[in-house]
Amino acid sequence: MAISIERIRPGEWQTLRDIRLRSLQDAPEAFGQRYDEAAAMPDDEWKSIARSSSSGNRRIWILARDESGAPIGVVQGRRRPPADCLLFSMWVDPAARRTGVGRALVDGIQDWAEGWDAERVVLWVLAANEPAMRFYDRIGFTTLNEGPDAISGHAWGAFTMQRTARRHSP
Numbered sequence: 087m088a089i090s091i092e093r094i095r096p097g098e099w100q101t102l103r104d105i106r107l108r109s110l111q112d113a114p115e116a117f118g119q120r121y122d123e124a125a126a127m128p129d130d131e132w133k134s135i136a137r138s139s140s141s142g143n144r145r146i147w148i149l150a151r152d153e154s155g156a157p158i159g160v161v162q163g164r165r166r167p168p169a170d171c172l173l174f175s176m177w178v179d180p181a182a183r184r185t186g187v188g189r190a191l192v193d194g195i196q197d198w199a200e201g202w203d204a205e206r207v208v209l210w211v212l213a214a215n216e217p218a219m220r221f222y223d224r225i226g227f228t229t230l231n232e233g234p235d236a237i238s239g240h241a242w243g244a245f246t247m248q249r250t251a252r253r254h255s256p
């Protein structure tokens with residue numbers, strides 16, 4: 087399947103809202119935010135998120151689209167100074183899974199992060215979400231067992247995983 091992976095544009099707030107709501111309906115067990123919380127967010131908040139995520143080094147949302155341009159996946163990255171990129175909100179439409187969309191979205195986040203010289207991409211995956219852990223393991227993430235990120239993750243039932251940036255890899 088030919089897919090495109092692109093950073094959100096400032097005017098794409100409705101597309102972002104729609105795919106985020108789809109993800110929270112499809113996989114509520116995978117995320118910290120609840121569907122009704124996200125659905126209640128005012129339009130201005132979505133506009134602000136899309137705008138602030140469309141450029142710069144602070145935050146990014148990336149959309150995957152199929153050949154027809156329909157959104158089929160989404161992911162969010164945030165910079166945590168000095169050199170960590172936090173990855174959140176990863177979701178691929180069930181009909182498009184196991185075709186490389188998730189891998190391409192994570193690579194998109196890592197490409198952005200390496201642009202500001204991130205050392206690693208870090209994420210939290212709920213312990214019950216074994217399919218996602220297998221996915222992250224498959225694409226080169228390892229589980230962290232110590233340190234503040236591992237401890238904070240364990241406190242809410244999540245594993246912490248990381249992937250080192252290419253230029254920082256041994």
Ligand SMILES: CC(C)(COP(=O)(O)OP(=O)(O)OC[C@H]1O[C@@H](n2cnc3c(N)ncnc32)[C@H](O)[C@@H]1OP(=O)(O)O)[C@@H](O)C(=O)NCCC(=O)NCCS
Pocket residue numbers: 113116117175176177178179182183184185186187188189190210211212215216217218220221222224225
């Ligand atoms: C986890 C998720 C994002 C994976 O997306 P995807 O588009 O299916 O992943 P890809 O097709 O890019 O898979 C990349 C590799 O991981 C493997 N993989 C993907 N899902 C897997 C699974 N459930 N079990 C084992 N391996 C898996 C693929 O086979 C592929 O391996 P390959 O390179 O040998 O072919 C998707 O299943 C999803 O949206 N799940 C629901 C939401 C969720 O749990 N998000 C994570 C929150 S932390």
